[in-house]
Amino acid sequence: MDLGKKLREALSKLTKRPYIDEKDVRLLIKDLQRVLISSDVNVKLVLKLSRSIEERALKSEKMEALSLKEHVTKVVYDELVKLMGETYQPRLDRHRILMCGLYGSGKTTSCGKLAHFYKTKGLSVGLIAADTDRPAAQEQLEQLAKKAGAAYYTVIGEKNPVTIVRESLKKAKEDVIIVDSAGRSALDGDLADELKAIADVLKPDESYLVISADIGQVAGKQAIEFNAAVPLSGVIATKMDGSGKGGGALSSVSASESRIAFIGIGEKMGDLEIYNSEKFVGRLLGVPDIGALMEKIKEISNETDVKKLETEELTIETFYEQLKAAKKLGPLGNVFSMLGAADIPKEMVHESEGKLKKYENMINSMTKQEKKDARILKNNASRIARIAKGSGCTEKDVREFLAQFEKMEKMMGMFKKNRGFRKKMEKMMKGGGLQNIGM
Ligand SMILES: Nc1nc2c(ncn2[C@@H]2O[C@H](COP(=O)(O)OP(=O)(O)O)[C@@H](O)[C@H]2O)c(=O)[nH]1
Numbered sequence: 001m002d003l004g005k006k007l008r009e010a011l012s013k014l015t016k017r018p019y020i021d022e023k024d025v026r027l028l029i030k031d032l033q034r035v036l037i038s039s040d041v042n043v044k045l046v047l048k049l050s051r052s053i054e055e056r057a058l059k060s061e062k063m064e065a066l067s068l069k070e071h072v073t074k075v076v077y078d079e080l081v082k083l084m085g086e087t088y089q090p091r092l093d094r095h096r097i098l099m100c101g102l103y104g105s106g107k108t109t110s111c112g113k114l115a116h117f118y119k120t121k122g123l124s125v126g127l128i129a130a131d132t133d134r135p136a137a138q139e140q141l142e143q144l145a146k147k148a149g150a151a152y153y154t155v156i157g158e159k160n161p162v163t164i165v166r167e168s169l170k171k172a173k174e175d176v177i178i179v180d181s182a183g184r185s186a187l188d189g190d191l192a193d194e195l196k197a198i199a200d201v202l203k204p205d206e207s208y209l210v211i212s213a214d215i216g217q218v219a220g221k222q223a224i225e226f227n228a229a230v231p232l233s234g235v236i237a238t239k240m241d242g243s244g245k246g247g248g249a250l251s252s253v254s255a256s257e258s259r260i261a262f263i264g265i266g267e268k269m270g271d272l273e274i275y276n277s278e279k280f281v282g283r284l285l286g287v288p289d290i291g292a293l294m295e296k297i298k299e300i301s302n303e304t305d306v307k308k309l310e311t312e313e314l315t316i317e318t319f320y321e322q323l324k325a326a327k328k329l330g331p332l333g334n335v336f337s338m339l340g341a342a343d344i345p346k347e348m349v350h351e352s353e354g355k356l357k358k359y360e361n362m363i364n365s366m367t368k369q370e371k372k373d374a375r376i377l378k379n380n381a382s383r384i385a386r387i388a389k390g391s392g393c394t395e396k397d398v399r400e401f402l403a404q405f406e407k408m409e410k411m412m413g414m415f416k417k418n419r420g421f422r423k424k425m426e427k428m429m430k431g432g433g434l435q436n437i438g439m
């Protein structure tokens with residue numbers, strides 16, 4: 001999404017500087033304002049966000065272990081998460097859902113996506129076609145039901161959606177019942193009455209308003225209006241994949257009486273996500289999955305001997321431990337570089353399992369002394385030959401590994417000069433997770 005790219009650009013200006021001061025923070029805020037307003041985020045919301053960022057960035061207590069830069073990044077992240085609303089938790093028990101929304105917002109498509117979603121959660125799903133305005137709408141829903149493996153209900157030839165729902169409910173015994181309703185080009189009294197009548201019969205546990213993200217901040221107003229007709233439990237914002245105004249849509253809905261429940265990110269069945277503002281903002285700011293990352297960091301910090309990561313001395317052995325730890329983070333990238341510090345070379349982290357195994361074999365073929373002091377291996381052909389033989393690798397492999405290690409050693413030397421990094425690591429490993437270290 002466009003917004004993410006612009007936000008990352010604004011932030012990277014800041015993170016590229018060796019250090020920052022108040023003036024930089026004010027410039028960043030100006031940048032953010034420009035970016036958010038161009039994504040159709042409401043001006044009032046933007047100003048409120050700016051004030052909070054300024055207040056917190058410049059006045060609030062900065063954690064000792066954080067640089068000002070990290071502190072500001074964290075503040076921006078926190079405030080954007082607040083702006084983008086709460087994370088949603090859909091119910092996963094028996095329940096009934098009413099879908100409503102204007103023409104072309106993605107109602108019928110979202111019915112199919114929801115059916116698919118609940119099916120993957122092990123629930124049976126029934127779809128009821130109560131959009132009698134457009135004959136094609138019923139066929140479309142039937143197709144989607146088939147695709148999702150859901151039951152499909154309607155009353156052929158019946159024009160009254162309320163009758164369709166009443167009759168269908170007599171037959172439908174599935175765990176999750178989803179009713180697709182008719183749209184309009186605007187919400188009028190007629191549509192409001194129709195939705196109320198359907199709701200009277202259906203008694204929905206959840207009523208979702210489907211809106212297309214490309215309407216930007218108007219989404220908030222629309223949510224308020226629909227909410228007056230049928231109390232909404234949430235909004236499904238579709239076409240988040242194609243709209244630069246998604247941030248505007250999400251923030252305005254969050255500021256209204258409603259909240260975002262799901263987002264649609266494409267036309268296919270699987271292109272639906274439970275709304276998670278942290279994940280969303282994390283992605284905008286270029287951190288793929290903050291929640292998952294924090295989980296993993298915790299896991300790794302439990303498993304990894306913290307002492308080894310804090311150690312003054314880098315040996316092949318400790319290097320291997322770190323490599324394994326970084327590797328566990330997988331495609332999320334490595335934590336260390338997220339902290340703004342260089343660590344294990346990215347290429348190494350992304351190397352295949354096979355290669356890691358190779359390293360392991362090589363290390364196992366080294367003597368204790370060699371593991372403690374790699375210098376004795378350097379340019380020592382006979383030792384290298386022995387390790388190659390012992391590990392079933394080529395000598396070239398061993399030399400490559402040693403070169404990588406040396407690269408790492410150099411970086412480690414840089415860390416040692418950077419006391420802040422050590423502190424951050426300690427804090428992180430003590431379980432504070434990412435929240436405590438600047439993101
Ligand atoms: N790119 C994209 N297209 C979507 C998304 N959701 C729905 N659409 C498309 O929007 C159009 C209208 O969707 P439909 O479900 O028929 O809207 P309805 O009139 O509200 O029932 C269709 O072409 C869908 O494929 C989405 O999340 N991303």
Ligand SMILES: [Mg+2]
Nearest residue numbers: 107108131137
């Ligand atoms: Mg439809």
